[in-house]
Amino acid sequence: MSVELDTMVEARLRGAGQRYTGQRRDLVRLLADADSPRSIPQILAEARDMKQSSAYRNLAELEHAGVVRRVPTDEEYGRYELAEDLIGHHHHLVCSNCGTMRDVEVPADLEATLDRTLDRIAKSAGFARVQHRLELVGLCADCAATG
Amino acid sequence: MSVELDTMVEARLRGAGQRYTGQRRDLVRLLADADSPRSIPQILAEARDMKQSSAYRNLAELEHAGVVRRVPTDEEYGRYELAEDLIGHHHHLVCSNCGTMRDVEVPADLEATLDRTLDRIAKSAGFARVQHRLELVGLCADCAATG
DNA sequence: TCGGCTATGAGAACCATTCCCATTCTCGCC
DNA sequence: GGCGAGAATGGGAATGGTTCTCATAGCCGA
Numbered sequence: 213m214s215v216e217l218d219t220m221v222e223a224r225l226r227g228a229g230q231r232y233t234g235q236r237r238d239l240v241r242l243l244a245d246a247d248s249p250r251s252i253p254q255i256l257a258e259a260r261d262m263k264q265s266s267a268y269r270n271l272a273e274l275e276h277a278g279v280v281r282r283v284p285t286d287e288e289y290g291r292y293e294l295a296e297d298l299i300g301h302h303h304h305l306v307c308s309n310c311g312t313m314r315d316v317e318v319p320a321d322l323e324a325t326l327d328r329t330l331d332r333i334a335k336s337a338g339f340a341r342v343q344h345r346l347e348l349v350g351l352c353a354d355c356a357a358t359g
Numbered sequence: 360m361s362v363e364l365d366t367m368v369e370a371r372l373r374g375a376g377q378r379y380t381g382q383r384r385d386l387v388r389l390l391a392d393a394d395s396p397r398s399i400p401q402i403l404a405e406a407r408d409m410k411q412s413s414a415y416r417n418l419a420e421l422e423h424a425g426v427v428r429r430v431p432t433d434e435e436y437g438r439y440e441l442a443e444d445l446i447g448h449h450h451h452l453v454c455s456n457c458g459t460m461r462d463v464e465v466p467a468d469l470e471a472t473l474d475r476t477l478d479r480i481a482k483s484a485g486f487a488r489v490q491h492r493l494e495l496v497g498l499c500a501d502c503a504a505t506g
Numbered sequence: 507t508c509g510g511c512t513a514t515g516a517g518a519a520c521c522a523t524t525c526c527c528a529t530t531c532t533c534g535c536c
Numbered sequence: 537g538g539c540g541a542g543a544a545t546g547g548g549a550a551t552g553g554t555t556c557t558c559a560t561a562g563c564c565g566a
Binding site: 233252265269272 | 552553554555556562563564
Binding site: 273 | 512513514515516517
């Protein structure tokens with residue numbers, strides 16, 4: 213986890229009247245080291261000694277402070293990743309069978325085309341401040357091999 | 360609701376060993392008439408006399424038969440829409456404040472560009488049979504006006 | 507060091523969703 | 537047209553991820 217990230221997270225938490233405690237630092241580090249959104253079970257498994265209620269509470273605080281984002285999925289468990297302005301704009305590759313996700317980036321010119329086109333569509337529908345979310349859903353190599 | 364849609368739905372249900380009952384017909388009609396994914400509360404409000412347990416059970420059956428699709432959202436309730444091969448490929452405009460959704464279509468050439476580019480990305484990551492999901496997230500006119 | 511405020515942990519509470527089961531309906535068959 | 541088997545329905549109980557509560561512990565400024 214970079215020093216800059218650490219500093220920005222602390223600033224955002226302080227701005228929301230919160231402290232940057234050890235557990236919250238663990239959560240941020242865990243998410244920063246991952247290359248994909250992490251589910252609650254993964255987080256509890258990877259963060260030794262983190263209590264379930266603390267994990268939920270702290271993820272909610274971090275989300276409120278704009279540090280993490282909850283990613284909607286088809287799965288039963290929620291997934292979290294660092295806010296996009298902290299780790300950069302990206303999209304997700306999702307396995308329709310096992311649910312695993314991986315961060316991916318698409319070419320800048322495609323992003324630009326998307327933004328331009330979608331902005332026009334959104335405006336004509338009366339929507340403001342529009343961002344796009346793009347997900348690639350398919351079968352991961354493991355699931356394709358297994359079945 | 361068109362006759363063709365009705366016929367296709369019935370065929371899919373029969374293929375799954377299910378009947379195309381009145382309640383299921385109501386659900387399909389309701390979703391066909393909507394221009395956006397419908398949440399469970401909306402469905403229960405719009406389908407007079409439909410019992411909650413029946414709505415959940417029948418939506419699950421319809422999903423299993425490939426007639427409807429559950430749409431993941433940030434909200435507390437699930438949303439459902441007709442399967443894409445029944446109503447055509449489309450995307451969603453989502454209000455980040457109130458959660459309402461609206462179906463939108465993007466230009467065919469952008470779709471083509473997306474498919475081409477994303478397919479390459481997915482293949483290089485070992486993913487097969489990849490489709491894309493695109494969502495435009497912003498503030499709807501009502502929410503922008505209110506606050 | 508003290509006082510007030512925040513964080514933590516354990517469990518209870520919540521609530522959308524799923525499950526269960528007794529009753530009712532459908533449809534093929536005679 | 538009536539029977540019987542299997543499917544659908546409805547009401548409520550059970551499930552389980554998530555949130556809430558509250559007593560205790562920790563942190564930080566004065």
